[in-house]
Amino acid sequence: MSKHAQILSVQDLSIEFNQRDRIVNAVKTISFELFKGETLGIVGESGSGKSVTALSILQLLPNTASYPTGKIIFKGDQQSIDILQAQEKELLKIRGNQIAMIFQNPMNSLNPSHRCGHQVLEAILLHQRVSKAEGKAQVLNLFGQVELPDPERIYAAYPHQLSGGQIQRIMIAMAVSCNPEILIADEPTTALDVTVQKSIIKLLENIKKTHQTSTIFISHDLGVIKEIADRVVVMYRGEIVEQGPVDQIFNNPQHPYTKGLIACRPPLNKRIAKLPTIEDYVNQDKSGFSEELISPARFKERLEVLASANELLQVKNLSKFYSAEKNFLGRTTRWTKAVNDVSFTMRQGETLGLVGESGSGKSTLGRTILRLLDADSGTVHFKGKSVLDLNKRDLKTLRRDFQIIFQNPYASLNPRMRIGQAIMEPMQVHNLHDNKKQRKDKTIQLMESVGLTADQYDRYPHQFSGGQRQRICIARTLSVEPSFIICDECVSALDVSVQAQILNLLVELRDDFNLSYIFISHDLSVVKHISDHVLVMKDGKIVERNDAENLYNNPRESYTQRLLDAIPK
Secondary structure, eight states, rough: OOOOGEEEEEEEEEEEOOOOEEEEEEEEEEEEEEEETTTTEOOOTSSSSSHHHHHHHHOOSSTTTTOSSSSEEEESEEEEEEGOOOOOHHHHHHHHTTTEOOOOOOGGGSOOOSOHHHHHHHHHHHSSOHHHHHHHHHHHHHHHHTOOOHHHHHHOOOOSSHHHHHHHHHHHHHHHHHHHHHHESSTTTTTTTTHHHHHHHHHHHHHHHHHHHHHEESOOHHHHHHHHHHHHEETTTTTTEEEHHHHHHEEEEEEEEHHHHHSSSSSSSSSSSOOOOHHHHHHTTTTOOOOOBBOOHHHHHHHHHHHOEEEEEEEEEEEEEEEEOOTTTSSSEEEEEEEEEEEEEEEEEEEEEEEEEETSSSHHHHHHHHHHHHHEEEEEEEETGGGGGGOHHHHHHHHTTTTEEEOOTTTOOTTTTTTHHHHHHHHTTTTOOOSEEEEHHHHHHHHHHTTGGGTTTTTTTSSSSSSHHHHHHHHHHHHOOOOEEEEEEETTSOHHHHHHHHHHHHHHHHHTTTOOOEEESSSSHHHHOOSSSSEEETTEEEEEEEHHHHHHHOSHHHHHOOOOOOOOO
């Protein structure tokens, strides 16, 4: 790229936040450029400063933010301006018009009480002198461009009536509605299925080619960055530690942090006992990690041991239906078959992976097995007992033995309860241990087993990171000494290195306590790493089952192959 094509220049930018008792240095004297028609990837974990940097470009940070040093020079077709010095009137002309942004969580980005089409129309009418009819025609055309099915229906729909992938396409349509010169995409594919993620990346690439848009693509996942970026900026603790062409960063990374980011994704071409983490690279002089390979023979041996273990769970012809459509009398005329005649068995100590796209029925299956949802037909036997026939008292007793770890660690804990009490509470419910002192001792032991410390006992959830909160949830789950745990997308919201830490912890706990897991995820590389066998779900049915290695190496179903092809390499 020539220097003449430069459209944005960030020079010696520092960002501080004034909190009550201290100043937080979020970004520390960073510099980078964006050129016309290119995609610049900014990669780093939570807290690295990447999203704060992006928000500063549009001056969307709160009033507590200040800029001790730096310039953000936007060299648009109409003007050249230092955004940090711009007046609000000038910023209003730039935001959404010349520089647009796609935010991370599509479900929280639209007003739930307004129709989707009206919200995109509002953005067009704000910046363009067109009639409502002309604006609506533009919206429908945009919905077609972003490959939304039935644009008229989507235009009239409310956000809750659409999938996460469809809402993200609406947000992209809104962002490009005024033909911006720069598009900032902040984690636009996080928490989306791999197939949806692949389609969103392809869509952004098409928009770049069609409109010659310059894109800043922000992600914590280097695999995604590799798919879309021309150049990469790597951020760590508010600083840029490395930047360069995408092939250079991936093929010859120089900084230990970059090496760690690349290494901590579960590999598809081999099976390793323990995933590396960022700390294995950043905190070691040799900047390396000694990996322990699990050979095919060793994995086969594990499968043979499991085959002789006691049968733990038997699911037979299980179904769960939801009312999808009712007539004027309130009678259901169409059903959604969320779980449709599903059967499988698993054994003590086994990890059974459950994969599929959103809406495939995998989470509904897990919750129906645990009787968090009522089954419509079928049977579930756990250690020989019929789970679906138990009364409330017996079910409460059984719940000691099977537990669930949910996806969102932020929503899984009471914000007003200290974490020590949160971990201890299930012991009190099930009358475990003789007194409070014994329960507290057990709680501290559990905290230490998941990588927390005793001095964190009296802290509240808001004082912990997402990864630490998930460790708290795992300790709480283990407090009743279960033998079977359903992990429902329990690492999908975490940074790749934190994800590696949690996966390592789950494997360690499984082996130490002979636990059994159903591991639910849309991320097939994660499922392959942790699972012994894998079930593939589609439209409420199991379409394929095999051991993890054979399923990945020799998928029988085209649907499974499509899921595998969508994994960022």
